[in-house]
Amino acid sequence: MTDNASSPRSRTPLTVLGAGAMGSALVRAWLAAGHPVTVWNRTPARAEALAAEGAAVARSAAEAVAANRLVIVCLLDDASVGSALETADLTGRDIVDLTTGTPAEGRTRAAWAEACGARFLDGGIMAVPPMIGSPDSGAYVFYSGSSALFEEHRDTLAVPAGTTYVGTDPGFAALHDVALLSAMSGMFAGVFHAFALVRHEDIAPKDFAPLLEGWLKAMAGLVHNAADQLESGDFHRNVVSNAAMQATGNGTLLRTAEEQGVSAELLTPYMVLMDRLVAAGRGDEDTTGMVDLLLKAPGTN
Template structure:
């Protein structure tokens, strides 16, 4: 058992990890299983106990963890926590990889901050949940952006817990893609939640029979949704996925009315319905269903309630 920081025999197979929440601990275990020397630090020191028992080295402070290895990975609560943990550390010559969830703006600022302190920097956006870490077949990966030299130099180590995807030298791009994909996920979850709320207590409808119907429909509609959202790049603003915007807006009252008849709040759907109405109004009632992305990006869209 290693309970104090010791010299590492191979700098290329050693890593310091700051932050031992569920995700950080999963990354640490993956590196340990692959034979890496792992130094760990957490603000609540007891969270390191299990990992130390499994072969990790405990750092008594964030500064000690940073000093132990050239490759330093942060997986903390938020960007402010990263700044606080690293505030009094010497980052000269370090390879700092921040996989803390944050915004693109925060990642760019953190890159500038790290470079000013003599470190190379990568920002990461994790597209996985802890049980997927260390399981290549699960398909998890991390978006990385920032120093391409750092990514190339440390790719072998970074690829141990989950897959890697380098998405450019703009340090904010990993966070942006992370949030974009998760936003689509939450939007889908909202629709699924609403669908189950509609049918859950309905006599004669079994959820075990409804679930595969919903899964099949969502799979069938995915292509149409991607086509419609891709219109700004296609040069074709008349494509509507087979159903005009005017017709869809006319049907809003049916969706809202059905929800209310079933005793279900329409609040998960009404913001999108409101956006559809605004887009139709902006085209002066024409039938073309131009993509809604431009309206969101214009800053003129506001959250409202479609009342049917």
């Protein structure tokens, strides 16, 4: 958050399209900081609920866009964004799209907005609604696209959550967002498998959770070693447990799952890829080499 978020200079008026859980949280954060906010939602009742807190409610998306130069979009998906903005005059507008999407959607939407006479930023929100507007929550948003737009509105954008600008390529915000969410998904796959293993034993989940958290935190630092190997192309650098050793150890994990009556379906895709690395004669490397096995040849599905 920025210290001068509530100063008169930073109280930029803005429009928010979308009053779902995240959109409403964003609106409330900007209102609390003294920003005049115009809001529109496809279901009017949700927008009306924000009127009591000081927001101006527009009757249409086009009217909301016309109200302010800075327009924040937080809708269900990219198709919803296109539908909402199709009748709006975007000339001279600064569009910040916080709708969750793919890198390709971000790039396509940026080109479309620019053709309509607008500047464009795509955003990826790394937070859930209760974290928005709380300086100590750790919430932040990836932004990519127009650097001039970002610099001009940096203070305003920093009101609801921290800001991290990742480049002029409009697809980079979504790419960073989805990459981190994908890593989270893999982590939770392991977490749920671990809980399943102890589920029917005399081991309280609340007692097991701190051990699990501590172990994951201890292992998290290995991402830096992986990054170093990927940048250098040397997968023999700083190897602690090579792929062949880990592939052999996977047998114990699978046998334990069988003994505990637990499906290994959350683990086996990872293990199959590791076996491929070893079968390719790369068993003495770190498992970071699996990254390249995931990359499809251009033109393949």
